[in-house]
Amino acid sequence: MIHRFAPESAPSPAYTPSPTSALDQPSPLLQSLNPEQLAAVTLGPEPALILAGAGSGKTRVLTTRIAWLLSTGQVGPAGVLAVTFTNKAAKEMLTRLAALLPLNVRGMWIGTFHGLCHRMLRAHCKLLNLPATFQILDMQDQLSAIKRLHKQLALDEERFKPKELQWFINACKEEGQRAHQVPARDAEQRHKIEFYRLYEEQCQREGVLDFGELLLRSFELLRDHDPVREHYQRRFRHILVDEFQDTNRLQYAWLKLLAGRMEGNQFVPAGNAVLAVGDDDQSIYAFRGARVGNMADFVREFGVRQQIKLEQNYRSQAHILEAANRLIEHNQGRLGKNLRTDQGTGEPLRVYEAPSDYAEANWIVDEVRQLTGRDGLPAHQVALLYRSNAQSRVLETALFNAGLPYRVYGGLRFFERAEIKHALAYLRLLDNPADDTSLLRVLNFPPRGIGARSVEALQAAAQAAGCSLHDAASAVPGRAGASLGAFVALLDALRERCQGLALRQIVEQVLQHSGLLAHYRAERDASERVENLEELLNAAESFVMQEGFGRDAVALPLDETAAAEAGAAANAGNPPDEEPPSGETLSPLQAFLSHAALEAGDNQAQSGQDAVQLMTVHAAKGLEFDAVFITGLEEGLFPHDNASSSAQALEEERRLMYVAITRARQRLYLSHAQTRMLHGQTRYHPRSRFLDELPPQCLQWLSPKPGAVAGLARGSTGLQPAWGRSALVPEVPGVPGLPSRSAPATADTHGIRSGMAVFHQKFGQGKVLAVEGRGDDARAHVNFTRHGSKWLALAVAKLTPL
DNA sequence: CCGCACTTTTTTTTT
DNA sequence: AAAAGTGCGG
Numbered sequence: 121m122i123h124r125f126a127p128e129s130a131p132s133p134a135y136t137p138s139p140t141s142a143l144d145q146p147s148p149l150l151q152s153l154n155p156e157q158l159a160a161v162t163l164g165p166e167p168a169l170i171l172a173g174a175g176s177g178k179t180r181v182l183t184t185r186i187a188w189l190l191s192t193g194q195v196g197p198a199g200v201l202a203v204t205f206t207n208k209a210a211k212e213m214l215t216r217l218a219a220l221l222p223l224n225v226r227g228m229w230i231g232t233f234h235g236l237c238h239r240m241l242r243a244h245c246k247l248l249n250l251p252a253t254f255q256i257l258d259m260q261d262q263l264s265a266i267k268r269l270h271k272q273l274a275l276d277e278e279r280f281k282p283k284e285l286q287w288f289i290n291a292c293k294e295e296g297q298r299a300h301q302v303p304a305r306d307a308e309q310r311h312k313i314e315f316y317r318l319y320e321e322q323c324q325r326e327g328v329l330d331f332g333e334l335l336l337r338s339f340e341l342l343r344d345h346d347p348v349r350e351h352y353q354r355r356f357r358h359i360l361v362d363e364f365q366d367t368n369r370l371q372y373a374w375l376k377l378l379a380g381r382m383e384g385n386q387f388v389p390a391g392n393a394v395l396a397v398g399d400d401d402q403s404i405y406a407f408r409g410a411r412v413g414n415m416a417d418f419v420r421e422f423g424v425r426q427q428i429k430l431e432q433n434y435r436s437q438a439h440i441l442e443a444a445n446r447l448i449e450h451n452q453g454r455l456g457k458n459l460r461t462d463q464g465t466g467e468p469l470r471v472y473e474a475p476s477d478y479a480e481a482n483w484i485v486d487e488v489r490q491l492t493g494r495d496g497l498p499a500h501q502v503a504l505l506y507r508s509n510a511q512s513r514v515l516e517t518a519l520f521n522a523g524l525p526y527r528v529y530g531g532l533r534f535f536e537r538a539e540i541k542h543a544l545a546y547l548r549l550l551d552n553p554a555d556d557t558s559l560l561r562v563l564n565f566p567p568r569g570i571g572a573r574s575v576e577a578l579q580a581a582a583q584a585a586g587c588s589l590h591d592a593a594s595a596v597p598g599r600a601g602a603s604l605g606a607f608v609a610l611l612d613a614l615r616e617r618c619q620g621l622a623l624r625q626i627v628e629q630v631l632q633h634s635g636l637l638a639h640y641r642a643e644r645d646a647s648e649r650v651e652n653l654e655e656l657l658n659a660a661e662s663f664v665m666q667e668g669f670g671r672d673a674v675a676l677p678l679d680e681t682a683a684a685e686a687g688a689a690a691n692a693g694n695p696p697d698e699e700p701p702s703g704e705t706l707s708p709l710q711a712f713l714s715h716a717a718l719e720a721g722d723n724q725a726q727s728g729q730d731a732v733q734l735m736t737v738h739a740a741k742g743l744e745f746d747a748v749f750i751t752g753l754e755e756g757l758f759p760h761d762n763a764s765s766s767a768q769a770l771e772e773e774r775r776l777m778y779v780a781i782t783r784a785r786q787r788l789y790l791s792h793a794q795t796r797m798l799h800g801q802t803r804y805h806p807r808s809r810f811l812d813e814l815p816p817q818c819l820q821w822l823s824p825k826p827g828a829v830a831g832l833a834r835g836s837t838g839l840q841p842a843w844g845r846s847a848l849v850p851e852v853p854g855v856p857g858l859p860s861r862s863a864p865a866t867a868d869t870h871g872i873r874s875g876m877a878v879f880h881q882k883f884g885q886g887k888v889l890a891v892e893g894r895g896d897d898a899r900a901h902v903n904f905t906r907h908g909s910k911w912l913a914l915a916v917a918k919l920t921p922l
Numbered sequence: 923c924c925g926c927a928c929t930t931t932t933t934t935t936t937t
Numbered sequence: 938a939a940a941a942g943t944g945c946g947g
Contacts, residue, residue, distance in 0.1 A: 405936075507935075508933080530935095567924070569923065738935045758934095798933085
């Protein structure tokens, strides 16, 4: 007997609960939950906050709660809203839920903030005066749109950099502010605000929305349209929020609209059961507006009476957990939480200091070989983590040379590759010719004789006529006009050709007749690009198969909402701007394009093979592995240079380190390199302060610990081979891997001594804090008045004693 | 208009 | 080191 919850055919009241009541007869769902987890899963319908430590079964609690609510008939599938940050987390939740219940989860409102807001906007685009064909700008697109406007306004390159303007606009949106709401502190600020306003006009004209706009528009939809808000409020009786510590102001405000209303400055909850799950120690997205304070605000504004701490860790062995606990204690103002484990003591954390980044990578390869060979771990249970994407290169090279299969997450994702973006631009222009960003991207790609001059003429014509570039093409005279006309004709022909075709065929037509495929086939060294384009065909095909034409994803709310709005509108005397949304569904093409923008293609390549996993620490959040390497633990890298200035930023780096440590189940390796190629230069970094913040009794130094007698390092597996390979850096005779902080500054130090006042071309005046090594290896730690402290190689940097 | 070579800038993390 | 921007000859 299988229950099929097809939301389309089952409006909320028609849902029939299974006869079992979990309250009198404990359902198998609830077995093997610990008391705290059980309490969290079976909370009553009221606002609650779960403080869920790393590895405490957070996702399990969330999915089990949804399953429990559904199976006890407290709510139907349409009455649940569950929101996460990453597509990965959303997918995980759907998969687990589907495993718990015989349920068609596809139509449920479980997804990322951006995904769900997008769904809402599609359903109400008429009401919002959005074209039904609106497309989503990713960061790249957004930047190029900004650059275009920047140029058009002839702004000063020095005073307003496009990147800065992009950052400014996104920051405003994260705070929920439109241009007119941003306080203008000074002239500079006023210019930025004006730019923000013009950028918004441009986006509206072109029918495109950036990431922040998805959230902001959705927020405004709920704020300004009572019937819509009331509809969703009635509908979503249970709202579950994952990673609550990483919500920004706007996301929190959005949630408040779904669960209450403002009376003046006072928030009045409407009684929806909002379950916020989070961990303040794992807040690592402040740089994009995350606000830990939302947790405290939530407790206050929703009048939360139920707070549950999940402190039992089911993932890591004791040494690992102890290290994480001690590290995070260095942060101030935590909510406070101490994880415990019963997974056994386990092995100490292994710390390795390599002479160079190259040697570090080779040591890691040796250790990975042992783990996957002698220790029998599957390769995908081994993760190599780093602070920034650029660090993956050395590791990749070493793994490649050793013939070990690996998989890199993040970095350049599938849908972000240039050739794919070109193809997508053509696809977008089929439905939305007003998309100037896309048009400019492919106007002359492949090259068809439309140069900078022609583009200028076209832009001038468009501005004069106040229309899109596409529509302005016919107004350009002469030779340029002819080639522009030809391009527009090509697009029109393509559109004609694709009428009524299936998605795969549409993509095929575009690749063929845009000339993209031919262009890359003719180019040398472009075989990978051709393969990627062919992969795009597969992606389109499998998208149609998996998503069921992408229909469910968007179609679900329409009928219901239309009814709700129609009813409300009728009662309110049918104001003209409150027309109910049409019931049209998203075309497969539009669904696919949205999918490409929102999911960026989680690096689908080579997913079949068992491979070592490489990713940034950010990307690793929410994942776990038997063995984890945290690499590049150096001052300037991790913690990152840009964070060293403020205490807040430094604490975020520490939380990042906390996240990294708590990914590991059994084995944790920590490594750093004395020298590293960075931005094309060899740089010297002292080891990360985080290493010194870990409890010594949990650590095993595979290379001499500073202050320890050289050569007495314990457990030296993998030590010799790494040192034997340190070709890049000559060792100081007799003392391999010399401790980086206690070297005597005796011989040739280029006339630089500790305590000296010095001058540097770029950094200006500074004071020498320490000098290490000698000859070509000599380096100085200098505290510059204007630029803070830096390590400089004396053989390279020109330091003048003052 | 195109392609090539040269110069300059940029590098944290991401939905 | 890599990418993006600039300038020049064909």
